[in-house]
Amino acid sequence: MTGWRLLLTRPADDCTALAELLAGQGIFSSCLPLLEIAPLPVSATMRQTFADLPRCSAVIVVSKPAARIAVELLDSYGPASLAMPWFSVGAATAQILLDRGLDANFPADGDDSEALLQLPRLREAVTRADSQVLILRGEGGRELLAERLRELGASVEYLELYRRDLPAYPSDELPLRIEAERLSGLVVSSGQGFEHLRQLAGDAWPNIAQLPLFVPSPRVAELASAAGARTVVDCRGASAAALLTALREHPVPVL
Template sequence: MTVSLAGKGILVTRPREQAAPLLERLQAAAARPLLFPSIEIAPPEDTARLHDVIDRLAQFDWAIFISPSAVDMAWPVIESRLGHWPAAVKIAAVGPGTARALQRHGIEQVRLPEQGADSEALLALGEFQQPAGRRVVIFRGEGGREHLAETLRARGARVEYAECYRRRPPRADPAPILAAWRRGEIAAVSVTSAEGVRNLATLLGTAGRALLRATPMFVPHARIAEAARALGVQQVQVTASGDEGLLMSLNEWFAHEQPRA
């Protein structure tokens, strides 16, 4: 039986623009979510390259979207420059959250990994096992892992990036969050990227890092867990992908933590 999260303070560190669905689900579960973004999403400083790739979008066979931010930041540019998505260009998404972001923009046909939600899972799909001669554009933020593009190129695809946003640490006052933490009002932390873990530690400062290390952290990938453990976080739980996976892990954790009758 699902255990209620009633009264549990959950620190949500997603970018502000992406946090609403999770906040709503936590509130519906009677939890007490506290939003403290550890990443801010901003447009690229130089958009010329992005505009060039989007102007040639119809030339590609596949477009891969790495994250919901990639969708939300690219779509206004696509609509302003093209008016609509080129019908012949197939779309793939790394995970279900990215697919939902595409659906919000009217895109229903999205190829998703059959298991998992990362580049490795996407590369396991049949369409990307032998992509020789195919032209692939990857919508992503500036920087990031090169594994997807490198593997596709090694398999014979022609790959370009459409870097449609950049990530930066927010300017935020941690004092209210630290005060709530010291009052025992934060029982768990949710972080969705390794960069977000590192930014969070920086934002919290020396005193806050002690609280962070002692609080269970829930992350959707082993690479993020490694970043958390490298910073000394003592209890890191790797969840299944998406909000559903996070909520399931939170419920399991607090069921285990609750004293038995």
């Protein structure tokens, strides 16, 4: 496992944290953030949604950026107290909510939507009569979670809090980085992260697509395979633990 030399593409702070963790396991990594979080301007809809939170049976927060922005909006526009349960896929997102004093829950086994949907607390909240669920996320994203919740009888609404921009890099930054640092694998944490990777690769994509690509879910794996990535590894989660497990299970390619 220590032979891997990885390109990390998460937002800058998350990239640095993951690089430090990997270094502790003897794994070299190079940070090239491909997602820059840009909070959306606070709108009347945002203010009203947070003022009306007590109507919700449950609130689902899909990411750490969404959790951080939600806490800020709560402090400015939210009610004095909130009794409903909050949910996230991962422990790190849940911790931001817990630090705010919210009743945050996350699946202990698995860090994807499927694991979240199996939580008894969530199923209890969404199967009550007239249940209303609010999902806090960035612009875009998959609809599977909402579809499954609606199948359980819940009314579901989204509130988008931020967008994910591609930072400005020279057009040849990606292939030069891969060559200079002898990288043997690529890591993306979301579908949009992959789209930005493909965009930055430009004409070099056919060569870059030969490298093993570690992705967080079957959906992103399908996206990458359809775009021509030759070896796609589904880590079954975006956490560092999920990535480490995948690295242990896959040999370092001979370049």
